[in-house]
Amino acid sequence: MRALSRQSAGLAVLLVLGLTASVLVIVAGALVGQSLQERWRAERLSELAGVRARLEGALNGAVNMTAGLIAEVAARGGISPEDFERHARELMNERTLLRNITLAPDNVVALIYPLSGNEAVRGLDLLNHPVQGAATRLMLESGRPVLAGPVELVQGGRALIHRVPIHLTPADGPPRSGPYWGLMSTPIDFDGLLREAGLDREKLPFRVALRGVDGLGERGEVFWGDPQLFEREEAFRLDVQVLDGSWQMAATANGMPPGQATLEWGARTVALLIAAMTITLVVQLHRLHRRLVESEQWHREMAEQLQDVLFRTDAEQRVTYLGPAWRRLSGLAVESCLRRPWSELLHPDDRARARTRLARLAEQPDEDCDEAFRIIDAGGRVRDVMVRAAVHRDAAGAPAGTVGVMMDVTERKQLVARLEVAARMFERSAEGIVVFDADGVVQSVNPAFASITGHTAEEVVGISRDPFGGGSTAEALAGAWAALRERDYWQGELEGVRKDGGSYPMTLSLTAVRDESGALAQSVAIFSDITERRAGEERVRHLALHDSLTGLPNRVLLASRFEQSMAMARRDGHAMALLYFDLDGFKPLNDRHGHEVGDRMLRHVAQQLLDEVRQSDTVARVGGDEFVILLGRMGTLEDAERVAAKVIEAVRTPFAHDGDALRINASIGISLYPQHGESLDELMRRADRAMYQVKARGAGGWWLASA
Template sequence: MLATLGVAAAGLVLFTGDLLEGRLHERWRAERLSELSGLRAQLEGRLNGAINLTAGLVAHVAVHGGIGEEEFERLAAELMVERSLLRNITLAPGNVIGMVYPLRGNERAIGLDLLNHPVQGAATRRMLALNRPVLAGPVDLVQGGRALIHRVPIFLSPPDGPPRSGSYWGLMSTPIDFDGLLAQAGLTDPRLRFRIALRGVDGMGADGAVFWGDAALFDDRDAIALDIQVLNGSWRMAALPLDEPAVGNTVWAARAAAVLLVLVTLAMVLRLRSMDLRLTESEALHRELAEQIRDVLFRTDAAGRVIYLNPAWTQITGREVSTCLGYHWTELVEVEPGDGVRLRTAKLLSDARHDGGNTPALQNERVHLTDCDGTRRTLVVRAGVHRNPAGAVEGVVGIMVDISEQERLEARVRHLALHDSLTGLANRVLLASRFQQAAEFARRMGHRMAVLYLDLDGFKPINDGYGHETGDRVLCGIGERLQLSVRESDTVARVGGDEFVILLGQVLSVDDARAVALKVQDVLAPALVVGEQRFSVRASIGISVFPDHGGSLDELLRAADRAMYRVKSAAAGGHIGVIDA
């Protein structure tokens, strides 16, 4: 029984240690997943910023039926100043390159037939077949380095028809610096605590080829996998943490205690076994002596009744031992009257103590949720019930395991999946979900919704001149002000580096949306204070209305983006204006 209890106690200690180790591992994995979600958000944000940058140029060509070389160079130069990821901007009327900026170093591209080109023809035909923008690559460039090729078909916008419902004009092609994208997103940082690989050439996701990092990571069971949204496709990221979950001192202490328990139990069992053997040998020796001795030896129970007599009794009295057992010992001998032998014997026997033991029977039970000290907690209990030989329950032993921290970590992971890691605002995933719900309600009730697309003016000089940390604090301050300018039922989302979207769940007309935009201007007007610096950041805002300007979120975003770009272009990038799409 002692060995069983010792092993059970050791197992209980080991189980507690393993449970703690499991919780430590879960916490470590949740922290690493949180870091990777931040990297993914950086990668998606930087890439989307580069992709969306040229939307205004495409809209200009579509509305005006083309563009002159001088105007093209002016607009392209402005766009190239904003972001460093674009290698060049190319326009190809009828799929033949006619304009490229910068021209220097790219002269040979003029006159290139993209549709019939042996390398770029496949991607061009894919763009025409899908009738939408495509992201190809990464590919090796003749000029050196690697790039993602963003191709956008351009359809003309007739004055009497919907936007871009006219004939096909040609395409715009922009190489995006792939190595620069990885660097800006932090994937090449030497302090990164992961080995990372990417697959999904041409946005083919898990089915695409590996284009960066060690392909073996995708077969490693310990690697963490995440999907990255890139335009109309996706990439798959496999990341293997370089560190390992730290096993706390408590876990090692539990293991050491379990080993010690087993060793102590083994030593006690061996000692008791040795004592039992000696006792057995001693009893056999004493029985042999008792049966050989010529004097009478007897043994009684607690009540003084005889339970043993040696053979000398029969030799002396002539009476069989079996006929004398059960009598009080004073009834078998002669005692002088008044000697008090019975009283002294009764007192001696009443002072004796008799010990007994119970055998435990273990079983497991699970209990419901409970409150501890006013804090809501989730508890799991494993219990053992001890029963005596009569079957009555004597006690219960239980272990309570608090899994509240695990639930908080899971909630944190869910929050990171739906919110921007810097500002805490909704990301594109949450924005799309809330739009879908709001759109269904708007269709049933017959009211309108509005999308406000905001692009910050004057943010890049802050980011470049004062550093990314200051820029991040400015963005967080902008996000807080935007939240204060709308209703609780509306949604504020960050969709790019300095680009925000506000979804107004219910408006009567575009005038209501314009009123909110004006309120946003007022909220952003006061200078932002970061440390000892004061920054003035304003925004260009474009408005689109559901269902007037589109029935899907993508359509409304594109319409609002076009409106924002027209305002930004008309005001030379320094004026806050609002027009509807």
Template sequence: MHLSDHQRHYLASIVESSDDAIIGEDLDGRITSWNRAAEKLFGYGAAEMLGQPAARLLPAEMAQDRDILDRISRGQPVGSFDTIRLHRDGRPLHLSVAASPILDGVGKVIGASMIARDITARRRVEERLELTASVFDHCSEAVAIIDADGVFIEVNGAFATVTGYSREEVLGRTAFLFQSGRQGPELYHRMFHDLIMTGCCKGEVWTRRKDGQSLAGLLTVSRIRDGKDRVARYIAIFADVTPLRLQQERVQRLAHYDPLTNLPNRLLLSDRLRQAVLHARRTGQEVVVAYLDLDGFKEINDSHGHAVGDEALNTVSRRIQGTMRATDTLARIGGDEFVLVLGGIDDQESYTAILDRVLETCRRPIMLGSASLQVSASIGVTVYPTDSSDVDQLLRHADQAMYDVKQSGRNRIHFFDVGRQHRNRHLHARLNSIERAFGNGEFVLYYQPRICLRDGSVAGAEALIRWQDPQRGLVGPGDFLPLIQDHPLIERLGAWVIDSALDQVAAWSRQGMPTPVSINVAPRHFLAGGFLDDLLSRLRAHPLVTPEMIELELVETSALEDTARVAAAMERSQQAGLRFAIDDFGTGYSSLTYLKTLPAEILKIDRSFVQGMMENERDEKLVRAIVGMADAFDRMVVAEGVECVEQGVALAAMGCWHIQGFAIARPMPPARFERWSAAWLASRQVTDGVFDLPATVDRCRRRLALDDLLSQEGAGHRGTLPTSTVPC
């Protein structure tokens, strides 16, 4: 068939206008035609390619397409095929090629027409899809594609491995298939909320396999939208972490449960007790904490071995659990010790009934083989909020109550004494304040004179401790000494008193007024090892003070607690030249035997007898008896608490020649004592060879008052003189 010029021109226009590259080749593989689309596709102009071998466009590793030309030359169909060619800049082009023969006028094949379409972009998409499909299929995590209605539309192979469901069993089903019931709806509500708000949610969920086994996994769900911004798909990825979670649960159980009895241990107990206390605060109910220790369990271990002991513990723990409510906690905290926490308690009867059952249960014989084992329980109890302590303190209080049971008989229940605890806390606070005061140097010594009624001389002074409290002012010894009589601080404070008194005696000796001083010594300090050696060492450090100038006072009641030890210590001290006085004599129901046993040189009559002797005949007779005993045993007697001169006159008439008390002078700081001593000696009145106590007291007081007045006037103040002595 012959074509007109118009037809040939028309066909050429079609070829040039095509978006596909149309290339002609002769049977030798050389380029015979090259349209504009070919130029655009390959980057070569027609002049560069016409007459050139088509192999020029092939990558080096590809053979020439001779088989295609051969098939065309033989008239065999070729159709379409995908191939790779090179662009002028060297980059590969993925092409879809349709090959057909070119015939001459008589129908002979003279060449081939190649129509090439660039499919590089499509090929990249396909490669990405292939890669995605490969990842999807080979991913070790279970992956599911879910439609907008929550229906599974595709799953990977790992999904079947992880869940046990085949692809066919899952497609068309919803995720409700995998709910395990181990988690509440709160988790799923949170994850769904995150998915709606952010397009993605993550969480650890428990599900179940087809065989019913629990399955823990990390679930990630991502939302995919279509071109119209509508939800099209959801991608769910589930990573199986069941072995890890089961291992964590085992570790957590070991951390919170006793391996022998499978009961909560101390750590879990503390948490549950804390929760019970918080609940009690909200509801106004009570929490009972009971500390239980098995009596006689050690004998079982010793006699039958630890294996039998362990079985006995398990038996007892199961029995105790059987007496308790489901909401209560029984914990083993070590050895044969358990703790019960009873929460939600409204009245005492409800928990005492439980505790009584526990006590009775523990007493029941334990039959292990042919052996019948017997234990009992000592139970210490504290109740919140009566005991308003924190969790750790509640356990300690229950433990303390249990210890009290052990000490007082066992096999019963004992409640913690909250009042005693409060008193102990108060005592502890007081002890701390005394300790702090000692460290701050707040203690001082006052001195109260003792006079001899024979001649009115100053026979000595008693050193009396005072606490100069910055807040309360001057505090007497009765406020703090009783608190530390059995505390180690009494020894340190006693050593300080001795040192201070020795310093003062030495200072007075240097001033020409040597004054013997009596020092009160606590029994604990006196009987402590090394007391005498320490005192003698302190005396050697004060060469102006001789042992005879120091008088040690012991309270009679404390001296009688261990008479033999006290007497032996006194004798050793007396051999070193020290003297002793028994203070508060008469208050300890002392007998002639005690008076004979204790080698004290001085007896000090208790102030209570002296103060009552003017009105109470029995007190007056008791004072006479003490004076008589002292005379019979050749002891000096001193009357304390003389508050008026009439008492002093009466005591002199009985033969008691040494007195001290407010009638003479109150305890004074050292400087005041020195002024008083000078005034007393200057005022001493002796009439017809007899010491006149009333006149001396009156004159001494006037002299001191005048000195004070002159001192005040010198400072710009005025005052008046007293005109009488102290009356009874």
């Protein structure tokens, strides 16, 4: 016992000495590292002071450039545009930070150099400008130059605005003691200022932010860099003088002092080695026990981290262990399920099969169990599980139960089902489907793609972007891919080209498929041949605008064409004529021979009329046997009368029926645009009255509407 006590005391002393040595090594490393850190921060602060000096120097240089121009305006009481341009050109040649130079008598911009690209600034009222007005008023109130911004310029870009009030110099008074003349405004290129100060360098060893818009220092807003730098305690802060105000700079250095990491890690490594050696000696006598404890702890932690349920049973198949994942899977407490037969964890309909399977496993211990079962969770939902089990042996190698894992495959099974449905839809869809990779290369197409385009999968898989045969799709798809990356969806109608060279209209939708990180992984194109739909729409449109019997334009289309022709007549200064007529003798013919013959006669007349007029003219049926001819461009009244004569001759052309030559006549009323009206309704009314003048004389012929 005494020997054991001395050994324990010696181990305790050794442990204390080893840990003390480790602490001393870490403390020494920390002190040296702190010294390196302080020296390194001093060097970085010196570098930042240089950046500040360059920033102030570049800014003051740009601000002082225009002093001569201001003095000349104050002394002369103004400046001519020629002198202004000469002075400004010299200043701009010397200093590239000046975006432009403007003079604003009475606060309104009148002179600007260079003018090109700055036209939008001329005439700008600086005092009442919603953005720049505040700085202008501050300048007037203080009577001193003001540096505002950075601001977005009207002509584009971002700049600091240096405004200087200009007071005239009296002949017998001190300089600039006279009345207020206006101001000089000089935008200073903000990005150029950063370049001269060295703040735009990609390898700058700092992260830098600036605040103090309009020279308000720490009270102003952050206008460049990350605003969070001002919240960090380790950040350097320096004031930058800008005229009568200031900016505040915050910066954090990238990296850490050279050698500090090596020193710290070296000290920690040495301390760790000392401590490890000490602890190894101290725990030597307890190694076997500690290994067992650590092994058990490791297995427990692994079981807690697994998403699958580890389980163990005894020889009677009672549950002796369930992993923590059982609660996540079933919603049941682990303790309530221990010491129960393992089969009772399963769905009632699967328990008999489970008992049979485990009995066979006990009889054939070298065989593994890999089988699907179901469970019912605490919420009453059925979940699918895959069970893999094997015989558990004791220290002597004899069977002592089973060990296994229960994996939740519910979502996997549902996913497989959804994938099967998607695959069937892909194969059987009547719409064409194309799957692209992230670079726009075709990965696969469905059978409907080949039916629509005539191209097989082998011909298009592996090509880039456009599997639809070119045509209008190539240019349209270029814009569609850009829209797809921004909005994840695009839809439109295009003209595709089949393999045989024939074109077809199609509706196309593109959908982006992104991975878990949000990056574009695939895109899917779904398209349909809409030839029949287009034809149907065209038929509907034609029926809406044309007479169903004769195919001639109806009143709706006649009105539309009248509006177009009237616009051209007004523009070009020519006249138009409208011929309104019905068919004399049509009613007796219809009554005698029947409606079918009457319809054939109307179609016959329509074809005769179309043969006699120009393509630019319109023949319309506006009633049962009433027709209108719109002459969109007419030289003289005689032109309209010649057309009327041709119409009468065309209408009189006999129509053969059952060996008879059926004939009818026409009475035509003529109205002129704009003499008889400036609307279609007015012209038709006037022509209608003129037509009845013809009928009053005995029918057949034409009559001009009265003035």
